[in-house]
Amino acid sequence: MTGVQNNKKADMADMVEVFVKIAICDDEKIYCDRLQSLLNKHADNLKLKGFEIKEFNSGTLFLKDYSAGLFDIVFLDVDMPGLSGFETAERIREADKNVEIVFVTHMESQMHMGYRFGAKDYLIKPLVEERLAEVMERILNEHELKQEYGHYKVELKFGGSTKLPLADVLYFESQEHYIHAILTYEQHTFREQLQNVEENLKDRGFVRIHQSYLINKKHVFKDFSDHVLLQTGQKLPLSRKYKKTASEALKGAWD
DSSP: OHHHHHHHHHHHHHOEEEEEEEEEEOSOHHHHHHHHHHHHHHHHHTTEEEEEEEEESSHHHHHHTOOTTSOSEEEEESSOSSSOHHHHHHHHHHHOSSSEEEEEESOGGGGGGGGGGTOOEEEESSOOHHHHHHHHHHHHHHHHHHHHHSEEEEEBTTSOEEEEEGGGEEEEEEETTEEEEEESSOEEEEEOOHHHHHHHTTTTTEEEEETTEEEEGGGEEEEOSSEEEETTSOEEEOOHHHHHHHHHHHTTTTO
């Protein structure tokens, strides 16, 4: 008995922590259960722990308390009563540009529409284990890269520290001796000079547009003569000092 317990402990020690929050939205319980079972099996095969899976039986229920950053991956059934998968995806994208969407459907011919909503991929019912593994491997590889290279550690104003996920940072704003990091779903304040942040994030997609603003060009919709418009609808000032270099850096960012 001791040998078995030791083997279990060894297996647990070998497991890799991958914290991924997954939502399954499908009105057919049989497919929710099947997908959750396959996801757990995939995690076991790769010796992963940290999957957190939640099921929803309608788009309306899923969207009820949804906010950006709540999930990393959403498996979304296309044919649901009430809000369809595509309608649900449209609402998701209004709030969250970064969550990975994988559509699930009986009809492959529908899938060309899915890419309008930035879908990562799609699965055809009945679900095939090998196909799910292929999709998950691609998403997890990208997730791992984001975890490893996509964060910026800051010392917070009121103590402690945090790692900012750079993909979610809209912009940094300098005010007096502090910097506000404005993310898609929250904000943090830390003590630093903006020019140091600019230097630290050189070649990471951040562009200086003003003495007080350093923006993430992936969230830019358009630059105008005196301001930059973000995809969120926010306007940030574009100063004469930075206009030429900023406009060159932002060229094509919204294509």
